[in-house]
């Protein structure tokens with residue numbers, strides 16, 4: 663738990679309070695690592711009660727965050743999943759996933775493996791401002807390219823789309839164009855949501871850096887953690903139209919699309935039809 667990439671909006675901030683830790687700077691600096699995770703997973707996968715359910719990783723904090731470079735837990739986890747042919751998916755902003763490409767390939771030969779990379783925008787201004795500790799968007803798209811080159815289909819979770827900072831039509835277009843150019847199999851937009859923990863931290867950042875937006879945010883998020891449906895629909899429609907234009911399909915609702923290597927024949931991915939309904943994913 664916790665992540666030193668310090669994304670201002672991080673959806674997972676609230677989970678730090680479960681350990682009585684601070685959801686602001688504490689989340690950014692106090693990283694809690696379960697160092698025996700591979701052994702625990704292997705034991706669980708071997709138990710009679712385990713039914714081989716799909717395991718989604720990276721849906722709270724990033725499993726390829728900086729600490730993974732030191733603790734190297736993912737190779738053991740991927741090896742356990744491969745050995746048990748257990749389906750899984752990974753959502754990450756981390757280029758470190760490329761270290762484990764051989765294991766991902768081995769796993770994809772025996773089970774469903776889904777990988778999604780999170781790229782909310784390619785504009786460097788919001789990148790520097792709100793997710794300064796993450797690999798540059800272009801480096802994350804290199805991950806998509808590398809995975810596609812290895813026959814592992816990779817979708818892009820376009821998250822978060824940040825109202826008034828990364829939602830201009832030209833910004834959406836540039837992002838979807840770059841995602842398509844990287845060979846992503848799907849693109850799924852997700853508008854910023856501000857739950858307790860993330861909300862206070864993000865709003866205090868907004869007051870310091872974009873005080874003129876505070877009142878607009880208060881109106882947009884007046885109902886709670888989510889932007890209104892009309893706004894979500896607008897972003898989803900725009901992204902789906904652009905995805906259709908650039909030849910990328912929308913992902914299924916929920917977690918990243920699962921792709922077996924044999925399905926990946928065209929690096930540009932299948933052409934999808936633009937959808938009209940928004941998909942507000944729940945990551946926590």
Ligand code: SF4
Pocket residue numbers: 665666667668669671672673674722723724727755793796
């Ligand atoms: S990389 Fe992911 S988990 Fe880490 S701070 Fe950013 S949004 Fe949160």
